[in-house]
Amino acid sequence: xxxxxxxxxxxxxxxxxxxxxxxxxxxxxxxxxxxxxxxxxxxxxxxxxxxxxxxxxxxxxxxxxxxxxxxxxxxxxxxxxxxxxxxxxxxxxxxxxxxxxxxxxxxxxxxxxxxxx
Amino acid sequence: xxxxxxxxxxxxxxxxxxxxxxxxxxxxxxxxxxxxxxxxxxxxxxxxxxxxxxxxxxxxxxxxxxxxxxxxxxxxxxxxxxxxxxxxxxxxxxxxxxxxxxxxxxxxxxx
Numbered sequence: 001x002x003x004x005x006x007x008x009x010x011x012x013x014x015x016x017x018x019x020x021x022x023x024x025x026x027x028x029x030x031x032x033x034x035x036x037x038x039x040x041x042x043x044x045x046x047x048x049x050x051x052x053x054x055x056x057x058x059x060x061x062x063x064x065x066x067x068x069x070x071x072x073x074x075x076x077x078x079x080x081x082x083x084x085x086x087x088x089x090x091x092x093x094x095x096x097x098x099x100x101x102x103x104x105x106x107x108x109x110x111x112x113x114x115x116x117x
Numbered sequence: 118x119x120x121x122x123x124x125x126x127x128x129x130x131x132x133x134x135x136x137x138x139x140x141x142x143x144x145x146x147x148x149x150x151x152x153x154x155x156x157x158x159x160x161x162x163x164x165x166x167x168x169x170x171x172x173x174x175x176x177x178x179x180x181x182x183x184x185x186x187x188x189x190x191x192x193x194x195x196x197x198x199x200x201x202x203x204x205x206x207x208x209x210x211x212x213x214x215x216x217x218x219x220x221x222x223x224x225x226x227x228x
Contacts, residue, residue, distance in 0.1 A: 044218040093159055108159040
């Protein structure tokens with residue numbers, strides 16, 4: 001199988017605080033994970049590619065100092081939203097590739113709903 | 118930059134009717150993937166198409182990749198209430214494993 005978990009599933013925080021979201025591949029190793037955000041009734045917007053053991057690569061328009069990504073092991077990537085503001089409220093989803101599979105299928109975590117007050 | 122558009126944005130059908138969503142990329146794609154996201158859920162991989170003109174079927178779902186590898190379609194025959202959700206196509210950025218998701222088509226099936 002290929003299961004990806006995310007924690008927490010939802011979080012409410014005050015404006016100005018930082019929030020860390022964890023993404024874990026439970027039964028496979030993921031050298032690459034992806035972070036997306038999704039606003040209600042909209043598509044998934046790729047934020048960054050998380051690479052194990054190296055710096056993440058960010059998509060154009062995504063502030064790397066605001067969205068800190070750490071991929072310290074083959075099964076864990078974290079996204080920290082620093083100094084969160086209400087406009088950061090969104091659904092954050094991670095995905096991972098299982099490089100042992102022939103198809104470039106992405107396995108998505110269940111997502112984290114962030115609400116910034 | 119690369120864009121992937123889907124039409125229609127929304128579709129309401131009576132149960133038993135057919136449904137089709139169309140996906141168009143601004144660039145030629147090496148492959149295209151389709152995902153389904155149920156309301157409140159996360160995207161789940163359906164299929165990947167690689168060859169020009171390829172057609173694949175999964176029970177009531179038929180996927181097609183255009184000859185120019187810039188467009189694709191998903192057709193559902195005789196929709197059921199379990200088909201409710203948003204269907205996304207996704208195409209890779211050239212030379213990478215990064216996928217750009219289409220705008221999505223939200224399907225509602227009326228019983």
